[in-house]
Amino acid sequence: MHMNQNRGMQIIKDRQMSVSKGFRRYGTIAVITTACAAGPAVADNSGMLAAGHYRVEGACSQTFYLGAKARPQCDHYLGISADDPARPIFIFPLTDGGGAWFFVTTGQHAGSSGRTSYTVGKVYDKALNAEFAYPAGECEMTAGPGVRCTVWKDESRSTPARELIFTGTGNWMRTR
Helix, strand or coil, rough: CCCCHHCCCCCHHHHHHHHHCHHHHHHHHHHHHCCCCCCCCCCCCCCEEEEEEEEEEEEEEEEEEEEECEEEEEEEEEEECCCCCCCEEEEEEECCCCCCEEEEEEEEEEEEECCCEEEEEEECCCCCCEEEEEEEEEEEEEECCCCEEEECCCCCCCCCCEEEEEEEEECEEEEE
């Protein structure tokens, strides 16, 4: 691993330790920071994740927050905790002072070769140290690698509450 990856993993670890103090349920996600082996993010053609923790370098191309598009706020990497592969947690570290958004899924919504979506039940905002439930939400993974997580204020999905679109520039790294 080169220096940039080690630095990024340490940042995730520091943020996770901070999160776990105030929000114990997400404390185990710190294992994303351990040494990673390159590998595919999906285990089979259904798009289901294999158990483990994932990280990919890249960039946030879009952020939607507080009812409007905002400047991209995610850091240069994305994490996924898949202790339960059917209900992963998508972790977007933010550039603004060490915050992070955790999109907590309730199950796989749809999957096909190269694209998988998971239903989001709530979002934990580390910067606010608060958890928010939304009537509708999903995180969609693409083989690119890329991830788009959106939660809506309404069940009809007409009014977004939060959205992050992340495009990876390398391969998924996975630990078991």
